[in-house]
Amino acid sequence: DVKVTQSSRYLVKRTGEKVFLECVQDMDHENMFWYRQDPGLGLRLIYFSYDVKMKEKGDIPEGYSVSREKKERFSLILESASTNQTSMYLCASSLIISHSRGELFFGEGSRLTVL
Amino acid sequence: TQLLEQSPQFLSIQEGENLTVYCNSSSVFSSLQWYRQEPGEGPVLLVTVVTGGEVKKLKRLTFQFGDARKDSSLHITAAQPGDTGLYLCAGARQGAQKLVFGQGTRLTINP
Secondary structure, eight states, X not given: OOOEEESOSEEEEOTTOOEEEEEEXXXXXXXXXXXXXXXXXXXXXXXXXXXXXXXXXXXXXXXXXXXXXXXXXXXXXXXXXXXXXXXXXXXXXESSSSTTTSOOEEOOOEEXXXX | OOSSEEEOSEEEEETTOOEEEEEEOSSOEEEEEEEEEOTTSOOEEEXXXXXXXXEEEETTEEEEEOTTSSEXXXXXXXXXXXXXXXXXXXXXXTTOOSEEEOXXXXXXXXX
C-alpha cells in the first residue's frame, strides 16, 4: 500500500514560534506538495517540488518555506507562526510529472492551532 | 473568487435517496478529478475524467465531464451511510501545471 506519512497529527503553537511540518512518502514519487485546507475554501497549494532541492511557489506561499533534501521527505516551515496560519495542512505526492493528470496521494493531515 | 464552484456546499439526505453534486467553472479544463475525504483522513482519488462528455461509473457513483470541459457532476444512486464525507473536485487548466480544487461538498447520509 502506498503511504504518505505526516509526522504530527495535531500541534498547538504560540504566535512567533517556528514550526516544522514533516512529510515522508514511500512510493519513490518525484513530486510532492503542501496544501492547506480551510472550511469553504477547499485545498490551496502552498508549495510544491518536482525534484530534490527543487521548489516552486504555489498559490499562497507567503509566510511559508519548504525543504526537500531527500526524495522521500518534504518539509513545510513556518518561520514565525501567526494566528491566521491556524489550519489543516495536507501533504501529497504524485508519480506523473504533469500535475494535471497525476493522482495525488495524501497524508492524513496535520491540524495546526496557533494561539 | 473560486475558479471551481461546487454546489451544494452541504447536503444531508436519508439513506436510499439519490443526489447530484456539481462542479462548475467558466474555464476549460484538460482533466478533472473527484476526491472523497473522510473525517481524520486525507482525500482519496475516486475518478479522473479527461474527455468532454465522458461518463465514468464506480458502483453507485456516476461521474460526468461536461461536453465543453468546463463542468462536471457526481451522481450517487441509493446513497448509503458509507458515502458520507467531503467530496472535492479538482481540475487542471490547459497549459497549467497545478490542480485547482473546489470548496468541497460535505455530504451526510442519515440511516
